[in-house]
Amino acid sequence: DIDSLRNYSKMQKSMLSDLISLVQGDLDRLQRRKVMNLITMETHSRDVTLDMIANDFETPDSFKWAGQLKTAFESRSGNTEPDVYVDICDASFRYSFEYLGSASRLVITPLTDRIYITATQACHLKLGCALAGPAGTGKTETTKDLSASLGKAVYVFNCGPEMDYRTRGDVFK
Numbered sequence: 001d002i003d004s005l006r007n008y009s010k011m012q013k014s015m016l017s018d019l020i021s022l023v024q025g026d027l028d029r030l031q032r033r034k035v036m037n038l039i040t041m042e043t044h045s046r047d048v049t050l051d052m053i054a055n056d057f058e059t060p061d062s063f064k065w066a067g068q069l070k071t072a073f074e075s076r077s078g079n080t081e082p083d084v085y086v087d088i089c090d091a092s093f094r095y096s097f098e099y100l101g102s103a104s105r106l107v108i109t110p111l112t113d114r115i116y117i118t119a120t121q122a123c124h125l126k127l128g129c130a131l132a133g134p135a136g137t138g139k140t141e142t143t144k145d146l147s148a149s150l151g152k153a154v155y156v157f158n159c160g161p162e163m164d165y166r167t168r169g170d171v172f173k
Contacts, residue, residue: 005053012046030102037105044108063089067117069149071095086150089117091124096151106138106145115142 016039023035048068057064066089075082076092084095106112115131122129131139140156147154157171 002053002056002058005049005057009046009049009053012042012049016042016046033102033104037102040105040107066090067113069116084151088120091120093120093123093150098151098153100148100151100153103144103148105148106141112138112142112145116146119143119146 019035019039019042023032023039027035048064052062052064055064060066068088070087072085072087073082074085076085084097086093086095119129119131131143133139144154144156155171
């Protein structure tokens with residue numbers, strides 16, 4: 001309900017303040033990146049929560065909430081062992097646990113949310129996805145960030161007329 005969202009929003013503000021204080025202190029490079037990633041993700045979460053409060057979204061089946069990546073650790077599909085799942089809209093993916101290091105996270109915008117929804121729905125339906133648009137608009141970074149959220153490795157390469165079967169073979173080595 002809306003009161004729970006308001007309480008959660010207060011908790012988020014406190015957490016963000018603590019994280020900001022922490023990043024202003026003395027941290028090594030890896031710790032600083034981890035805290036900055038948490039700040040990036042919590043800021044997006046705070047923005048979504050505040051938008052839901054402002055627009056009186058009270059039910060968990062509202063599209064604004066359903067269209068967010070959510071992580072759950074639970075047993076599903078008759079499995080007795082719990083596993084990590086990533087859900088968005090009606091798509092659900094098992095987290096793949098591919099080690100991707102601690103790369104910085106992408107700042108999530110409304111466009112990023114729409115791309116996440118479109119790409120995950122396409123993959124859920126086994127259709128695949130190829131983003132198109134002008135250079136420098138964030139297609140590659142958005143794809144890499146979504147793959148990190150799913151714990152999957154992604155390989156980015158540019159195709160051109162000089163790419164033949166040997167070049168493609170090198171990609172898969």
